[in-house]
Amino acid sequence: MQQPQAQTMASAAGITSGQIQKNRILGSNSKPFAGIVLKKPQQVGALPLHVRGSIASSPRKLFSPKAAAPKSGDGxxxxxxxxxxxxxxxxxxxxxxxxxxxxxxxxxxxxxxxxxxxxxxxxxxxxxxxxxxxxxxxxxxxxxxxxxxxxxxxxxxxxxxxxxxxxxxxxxxCSAHTIFTSLIWVRSRLLLRNxxxxxxxxxxxxxxxxxxxxxxxxxxxxxxxxxxxxxxxxxxxxxxxxxxxxxCYPTSIQLPLVPLVKAKLIKLTNIIIDAKSGVSGAGRGAKEANLYTEIAEGIHAYGITSHRHVPEIEQGLTDAAESKVTISFTPHLMCMTRGMQSTIYVELASGVTPRDLYEHLKSTYEDEEFVKLLHGSSTPHTSHVKGSNYCFMNVYEDRIPGRAIIISVIDNLVKxxxxxxxxxxxxxxxxxxxxxxxxxxxxx
CATH class of the missing domain: 3.40.50.720 (NAD(P)-binding Rossmann-like Domain)
Structure with a gap:
């Protein structure tokens, strides 16, 4: 199929942002970090580009000049x-x-x-x-x-x-809960069936x-x-x-962590991740463990210390750090159809504040359409990304000095x-x- 070089898209307008408050974002006296002021719809050619409550990607990132797009009407x-x-x-x-x-x-x-x-x-x-x-x-x-x-x-x-x-x-x-019920021992490590x-x-x-x-x-x-x-x-x-x-878990975890690790803003030790997924992650197959009466009105952890996504997450963080990173990761099955939340606890590098983490993630993703930092002390909800390709995240100052909490949510079936x-x-x-x-x- 012949594919002529595609035309370059028009440049999108810049993003404005509010003043950053110098207060904590957690606790009774919290005041929010400034969020991001969204772009107004931009005109690209004859068609309006609507941002729909996200951050519009730059044309350089939205369009791939190295691969030829098909002729109009070809498909x-x-x-x-x-x-x-x-x-x-x-x-x-x-x-x-x-x-x-x-x-x-x-x-x-x-x-x-x-x-x-x-x-x-x-x-x-x-x-x-x-x-x-x-x-x-x-x-x-x-x-x-x-x-x-x-x-x-x-x-x-x-x-x-x-x-x-x-x-x-x-x-x-496949099968978040099947993993919990289908484990075997291989080489003294709890592994998954093939x-x-x-x-x-x-x-x-x-x-x-x-x-x-x-x-x-x-x-x-x-x-x-x-x-x-x-x-x-x-x-x-x-x-x-x-x-x-x-x-799904690696996506929700690496999007916030990889930029922070690369920038050396957090310590590589003592990264703790508490993650929760909806039941659709268990696949559509008929399994006793996924019956309504087996999972309703409850929550449970699975794949403790052995989940298949651990080496994938550690691979990405190790690449970013250029040294070995080991994490503590525990996933949980929630009685909901869609959604995934990763709550990440990190130790700050010397001289770094939670506000620095927020600012770095903001600068990293301000031109991205599908990754959005929330305003101030707003909490990401899985129900607010349902059915979409978005990842919502935010950063919070922990009550323990020198630590921060990051919350990241996605739809596990989409993003x-x-x-x-x-x-x-x-x-x-x-x-x-x-x-x-x-x-x-x-x-x-």
Whole structure:
């Protein structure tokens, strides 16, 4: 498919910000840090650009000049592997209103032959191809693939795909609670069964084998895979053929922590993360542990000291610090459908204040559309990002001197999975990275 060089977007206006108050933001005498004054809608060509309560990305970040965009009206043909799961359905939902991506192939082995609307009735009005088994999928008329398979066969499947395809792998965003109920001991470490793998996120195949108890099945692909935390790996993603989409917990944790670690504003020791996820992270499969009576009216921790996202988070923080970082991370399952909150406790570097953390995150993300620092003492709520690609965060001064608390929230199925995957493929195909993602959160 021929793709001429896409035109450069018009520059967006700058962002104004309020005065920063010099008071604490926690406690009875707290006064807020200044937040960010949002841009007014800007005119780009003949179309108004609406920010919708977020920070508009700069054209340099929204548009990828290194990959050619398709001709107007051509469209990019998409295959969705594992379309019958929650993340697959979210991708299909976003693709339905994407002006350039068109769904041509959808696979679901157990639902092969069925109409997608019978699997997900809320999407029955969409004109979509029938579901097929992966072995029957025809990739000859496909340009790019979203892989959202729940099983550890992802590496072998991706290895078998034609080399011309651009691939975003968001497999292994499976079963938060299944992890809790399906643990085994390997090499004196509590590990996951091989159907809950993060297939291409860990660069070190030896570390992969250590955590998962078997060797990597496509090491040659691991060498070319690019980690896809969009706001922090944008330049690498633009030129990638295979992107490993981050996990939900790592997304909510690394977005606030990586900039602070890079800037040496926090100590690398004693990073404590208390994270909570909705039940949709457990996938759609029928499991006794996920029955309403098993999870309702309660909360429980799982994967204590052994969750599969630990090495992924530590890999990102270690890269940022250029030295080994070890974290204390405990996830919890909440009785809610969507949403994820990570509450992060950090020790400040010498001479650093919580206000310095806020200011640095503000300067890092002020040109980003999907990452937003809240104003003053406002608390991020999972219900305020539901159904959207946003990450809301804020910084608070702890009552313990020399410490700060960071709260970060996302929708685990969108920014934690399908939304970020679409953001990445937009970049890979030379399109504005917010294309097809300009949905405000759904509330109530």
């Amino acid at each position: 990019i043909r998409i295959a969705v592997l594992g379309a019958s799961g929650y993340t697959g359905a979210e991708i299909v939902r976003f693709l339905a209103s994407h002006p350039q991506f068109h769904t041509k192939v959808m696979t679901a082995d157990r639902k092969a032959g069925e109409q997608f609307g019978s699997v997900f009735p809320h999407l029955r009005t969409l004109d979509l191809p029938r579901l097929v088994a992966i072995k029957d999928a025809d990739f000859s008329d496909v340009d790019a693939v979203f892989c959202s398979l729940p099983h550890g066969t992802t590496q072998e499947i991706i290895k078998s795909l034609p080399r011309h395809l651009k691939i975003v792998d968001l497999s292994a965003v 159907y809950c793998l993060q297939d291409f996120r860990l660069r070190d195949i030896n570390e992969y084998a250590e955590w998962y108890g078997h060797s990597h099945r496509a090491p040659e692909l691991q060498e070319e895979a690019v980690y896809g935390l969009t706001e922090l790996q944008r330049d690498d993603i633009r030129n990638a053929r295979l992107v490993a989409n981050p996990g 934690g999975a399908s939304g970020q995957a679409l953001q990445n493929l937009n970049l890979m195909m030379g399109l504005p990275e917010n294309m097809g993602l300009q949905y405000p959160p759904l509330f109530p």
